[in-house]
Amino acid sequence: MATLSPSVPALRSEFGSSIERHLVSSGQTVVYVTRDRSHDVLAWLKDTPGQEFNYLTDVTAVEYRDPERPLEVVYQLRSLGRRANLRVKVALDKRGTLEVRSVYNLWRGADWLEREVYDMFGITFVGHPDLRRILMWETYAEGYPLRKDFPLRGHFSRAEQTRQALAANPEAHYSLEELSIADAYGELPKEMQERLAKGERGFLK
């Protein structure tokens, strides 16, 4: 069942050492690229005739149970015309900064997908226009749920979680974009108000 995608030798000849390694698992090709050139590689895969991976199927991340293994950002690509798939991964060292360049300018579908990876893993996507939490609320303080050091039931006690949940004003969950005209402006955290006053429209740390 092991069929290597023809994109791999093409990538190697184009990017050389930026392609770290490749493997075939369950009949599907996986290519590891270095973080600094991940955006270039993905843009090349999208735009080059003969590759034409015009469809971004998925963006996600994986953290392994083995603490030595790095975090991986996974891009699942598809070429609709050639009916071909490819999986591109970027390995991020857990001890360093977890950030990678956003592919929003290549595929608009990456918008919410990258926001979800940020929400669940804490990986920042540089260049994303509006990187904020999407599934949890914006001021969620417990951490990044899909990390392996995050316990299944969360860090806080149930009573504390319930208290924090009930304390939230449903209307205060506005994005920075909406806040320019929201009534609940006065109830926002001070820090958010200051950033809004400075004209920031970017992501929360």
Next chain:
Amino acid sequence: MGLSNPKAGHDDTTTVSSVSPNWVTTRLDFLTNWARSNSLWPMPFGTACCAIEFMATAASRFDLARFGMERMSFSPRQADVLICAGRLPFKLAPVIRRIWDQMPQPKWSISMGACASSGGIFDNYSMVQGIDTIIPVDVYVPGCPPRPEGLMYGILLLQKKIKGETFTDDSLRVEKLVGPSGLFLPAERVDELSEPFGNSISQTRSS
């Protein structure tokens, strides 16, 4: 009559109405409760799979109209019973609390399904372990999802409960608000209700 403020003067544990129950009040009770129980306008707070079974109960095969409940009130101001059909994550908790607070008395609530009653199969960081930690619940309908017949049985139980009420008892219509601690129940009680039990304790055993 029964409109005296229960908090004025006497303590909450022994609320005594100014009217003692007598033959007239029981006849009035019968009329009021009959009217209330047979025209409960539900506020369908449907979130997940139970909402689909709720819709199926309202549709033509099972039909909630025969209970007087076909008029779904999506505005809480005009609703009688809040049916929480589906799981409730913490992000949704202030929303259901606000909707419950917006409903005028007399109001009841039905917790439909395992997730609304106890958190169901979702014993994790994001799920409220039973809406009774957020709002008071009158009837719990177990099931995942409960069959439409099960929901209807729950509604019939609620009707029976309503028929047993009396307007002379003010404690029934007391608004149980979120306390100054920010919680509806005491913290220990919330933790106790949210503890895993039964099979879910063994689920996280690794192998």
Next chain:
Amino acid sequence: MTLRTVEMALATPGVDAAGYPTRVPLGVAPENGGYREDLGAEHMLVNIGPQHPATHGVLRLVLELEGETVKRCIPHIGYLHSGFEKLGEYRQYNQIIPLTDRTDYLSPMANNVAFALAVEQLMGLELTERCKVLRVIACEMSRIISHLVWLGTTGIDLGAYTPFLWSFQERERIYNLQEAWTGARLTTSVTRIGGLMADVPDGWEAGLREFTNTFPKTLQEIDTMFTRNAIWIGRTQGVGALTAEEAINLSLSGPMIRASGVDYDVRKDQPYLDYDTYEFDVPIGEYGDIYDRYRVRLEEMAQSNRILEQALARLGRLKGAPINVSDPRVVLPPKSRAMSDMEAMIFHFKQVMEGVKPPAGEAYVGVENPKGELGTYLVSDGTSKPVRWRIRPPSFINLASLPTMCEGALLADVIAINASVDIVMGEVDR
């Protein structure tokens, strides 16, 4: 192979300069949506949801309105986030199957199949013939019930209350079949790794045949109600249109992308469960507006019916065939053998206590769910619980296109556009 939706000349007045379909005028619309700049009016912030009858679940839309026209639309999700992917890391593979029922709860059997296929790809298992046919039946039944809900609820959103009852009556017939097969109406958990939970009972095929014989009549009634209806056309044609390039760039899938003219159906492009041996057409739209999405979904239901008839014929030929692979490490041995043979007893014990163990590796399998391409990305480290279970959610990605479609539309159109995306919040939020 592909069927273009016909009769598009029905009431479309044509396309405008940008290539978007023009709307059928229902009356005299005030210019600029009624908004008067000279009055110095402000923009209005309108909050829809999360509790709202027309948001199809707990979705919150914040709209910035200039009169009746939407200037910005910002959806907020996460109100049904249940931590599925985190839970999956603490469950054995067969224990995850009941979790998959509850993501897209309108088509549970299709989700069960999607997850089981991913694990079987990881393990390199080859399914039996009868299992594949039954899984195709499960997927197509799920497609029909999901599209019926979409139809009923979209009708309600646009003011047509009756088809909701018709579609739910048809759903009840499929629910009867699901209940007879699996014991549950909605949370079916029909697949197991390597096979199915059980074979269909006696007389079940007759029930399904009766359904496939009478379902086209209901589709005809719905078609009569909507397709040439002036109100329906006025509210759906030209509204919420997306071009093919936009659809591809936004990673849409399912009827959303096909209505925009892109010929992408996972059943045809990457066949699974022997879909390439069935005869069926895939409806492709032209303008990508709500009307096209409606036509595509309606035709898909008719095609699903066609597939069901073919699958039933195959099922008849495979009477008595096994439904599970014969690998004892994956499928429980029959109880009589487990009680008498030592080896079978050990296999039974290991599977129940430890679960199925795929080899270390990863796999992504996409299937054509009614809402779009449902992908399951599994990473295994050789133990019985996955390292990562990722659901590639079609509704989540389709919903991300809502701001693009709503900007410039009227407030009433937002409801119609939201309905046409066909989302289920359990899958959007997981």
